[in-house]
Amino acid sequence: MxxxxxxxxxxxxxxxxxxxxxxxxxxxxxxxxxxxxxxxxxxxxxxxxxxxxxxxxxxxxxxxxxxxxxxxxxxxxxxxxxxxxxxxxxxxxxxxxxxxxxxxxxxxxxxxxxxxxxxxxxxxxxxxxxxxxxxxxxxxxxxxxxxxxxxxxxxxxxxxxxxxxxxxxxxxxxxxxxxxxxxxxxxxxxxxxxxxxxxxxxxxxxxxxxxxxxxxxxxxxxxxxxxxxxxxxxxxxxxxxxxxxxxxTKLSIFDIMVAKTYRKFDQGFFDLRSYYKIIKFNGRVDKDYFVNIEALDLDTVTLPVEDSDMLQLSMIILNKKFKGSEILKLNTEQLMQNTKLLHDKFTKVIQYMDQNFNVEVTELRRYNPILKFLAGAISHFDTIDVKQNEFLKSYFWNTLLKNRYPGAQSERIAKDYDLLVDDRTTLPQKLKRMINDNTRNLTYLENNSIDNLNLFDAHYSNRSQQIYRGMLLLLKSKNAKDFYNGFTPLKDVTNENKLEEHHIFPKKSELGKNISSKYEKHKYDDIINNIANIALITNETNNKRISSRLPSDYITDFENQYIEANKYDEFLEIMDSQFISKEMIEMLKKDQFEEFMIARTTLLYQQIEELCSIKN
Structure with missing residues (x-):
């Protein structure tokens, strides 16, 4: 029928x-x-x-x-x-x-x-x-x-x-x-x-x-x-x-707030869309909204943070509230009075994400829940001292890699903020209580062997995964350098130094195809795309110097060039920045795939436990 x-x-x-x-x-x-x-x-x-x-x-x-x-x-x-x-x-x-x-x-x-x-x-x-x-x-x-x-x-x-x-x-x-x-x-x-x-x-x-x-x-x-x-x-x-x-175009809370805050003043009209261009402007701004409208070239503002997210951050920075319904309590007068404050605090949050976690501005939207908490924390602290900085960094890695916020979870973020500003507990005590909310346990990675293979559930083939994005930041945490030229690849560039996620054992090589075939019915059937097989290198090295060459070929080649230039220690530093030890280099030179994957997974896991630890 x-x-x-x-x-x-x-x-x-x-x-x-x-x-x-x-x-x-x-x-x-x-x-x-x-x-x-x-x-x-x-x-x-x-x-x-x-x-x-x-x-x-x-x-x-x-x-x-x-x-x-x-x-x-x-x-x-x-x-x-x-x-x-x-x-x-x-x-x-x-x-x-x-x-x-x-x-x-x-x-x-x-x-x-x-x-x-x-x-x-x-x-x-x-x-x-x-x-x-x-x-x-x-x-x-x-x-x-x-x-x-x-x-x-x-x-x-x-x-x-x-x-x-x-x-x-x-x-x-x-x-x-x-x-x-x-x-x-x-x-x-x-x-x-x-x-x-x-x-x-x-x-x-x-x-x-x-x-x-x-x-x-x-x-x-x-x-x-x-x-x-x-x-x-x-x-x-x-x-x-x-x-x-x-x-x-569907009506959103931002559309509602544009209409709610639109006002006429002697100098002109307040428009929320222009306002957030001022807040996102990369440079100095005046406390007067209309001075900025006249003085700044707002057409140059391209920061890819949604205006709806800017509303949430404004609510957090100004009112220390986290529920979306609180946005409607923001008003024109409050926004205009805090133009410079919002701009400066937002800029500080962006700089903090970049300097401490290598989060480029184009990627900010991927870390929205964490961004909310950090906006509240940075607004709460007048200046961030060493202990506060260590607390925030451990908070970040626990939340990202151990999945403390499975969804947006505004109520849980608010709970974290209330705990942060509670003077009755120390920062290590606060962090210990927060870690109880971790939903991802990685201890299964402690015992690893070829017969008992355990890997991260993070794969290039599913790059939208939170854990995969978090692992990319982990790779960046040691200032990952290009295998060949030692440059730090960047995502937000258009030249040959643009960051690319390279398969250390290329999946299109004969060996890569054999590996995929070997693991076809294994629990890690996508092992060739696992994060342990990913390195962050430049577009030039990936496409012009490696392509589908095996590690035994290109790693040996790069190593020999550094030895001939009497810069072997520099080569080791480059590989170490990619979580590849001297012992792992030897594995690569012999194309020992499983041994390399186990060793690198272990090293990445150890780094996670260090970053997520509670420091007194």
Missing amino acids: KPNITNTEVNIKSLIDLSRKEEIWLPEFQRPFVWDKNQVRLLIDSLYRGYTISSILIWKGGDELARRAVGARVKDIKIPEDRPEDVVYLLDGQQRTTALTLAFTKKPIFKGNNSKKKEKLNLYWDSHYTGDDAELKWVFDDERIENEENPQEPFMLKELSEEELFKKFNTRFVKIKHAFHFESKIVEDWFNKDNAEERAKMFQFQYEYSQKLKELENTVLSRKVYDIEQKGSLEQVLEVFERINTKN
Whole structure:
């Protein structure tokens, strides 16, 4: 039977069912699923609160577009056969539909261009939580939760079976997949049904849990999906799709604040867009907004920090508040009175990120949660002394590499800030309490061998990973120098010194292909792209001096040139800056891939533990 989605009242549950049964299709020109976990969480929360999530745009046509199922791999394309049969195409709303399918079903979902790793997530509703923070109401099973019985030992839901969850928390945590499908009989094995008291507890649990599932069904799954059917030919549909993806502007909180703060003064008009160009201006600014409007060439401002993020940083610097709703309390007068202060504090935050962590301005947006805390901390400290600096650096590496903020987590950032400004504890004590929130444990890397291979879950093939980006900063932490010329490669340049992420064992070489083939069915099937096989070198060296040459060839060549120039110690310093020891150089000269990967992983892990340690 063909799906009947058009001209009907479809709810979220039926949309998910259509997706699960592969009765709606994504045209091949749709980008792959890219939402992160926090976006999925906020979508569920929006539905729960009754917020609009916009309509979906569908088109019912013939079998004339290459397409894939919702959540399918990019390469899993159904080739059109130009038949007149009805096919329902989802033109707009695929990220939302895929996110809902991922959250509520067990259907395999692939993210981005990754054709091997399926996305998995289990989201729970903390039905006892009464606050406004979505990131505490909706909890993923791999997130740390405060342990009320022992605050020093936070835990994760995935550490407990469903039966253990019940015994410990009764019906507090509700698995949202159960709202879509739940067999109540599975709980019967948790009780001794021959015992009347136990049987009564079972019935009570089933009733209370079903009531909560019913609440989720009523508030989320029963919400109407307002579908819009696009009529017309394929050519008309493609034009519509292009327009909604490139020219449609959605109202944001920044748009609201532009209207809210727009004012007329004797000297002219206050405009928030111009204001943030002043704040982002690279140079000295005046405290008077209108003087800056006249004196500065604001067309030269290109700093890639979103104005919506600038609003959040302004709220933190001026009011020490972290919830997004607090932005609406900012007003024109307050902003104008603090023009120079905001500019100077923001500049200081940027400089701090660059000087201490090698975060270039083009990459700032990737570290938004950390940026928020640092903006508050730098605004709190008049000047940063040595101990405060060590604290902030350890905070940074723990948060980034050990995943203290799985999402934006404004409430947790606010909690960190409150702890920071509490005079009753020392900086090491503050850091120790913060580290309890780490959700990534790397101790499995301590025992490493060819027979028991353990690597970082950070891969060039998935460069958007937080852990991969963090590991790149780790590589930069020793001022990584180019293998050949010793220059420090930079991302934000256009010449031959531009930074490139180089595969030390090139994946396109014969050896690289053999390695990929060897590990095809291994748990590290993407080992050739692992961060332990990545170095930061210049475009010139990567393309003109290495290309697909093996380490035994190019490392030996570079080493010999430094020896002939009587600069062998300089060569060793260059390799050390890339976390490659003298012993590892010998491994490279023999193309010993596994031995090198283990040794470099160990060295990187040791550096992480040093950077994340608590310094008294």
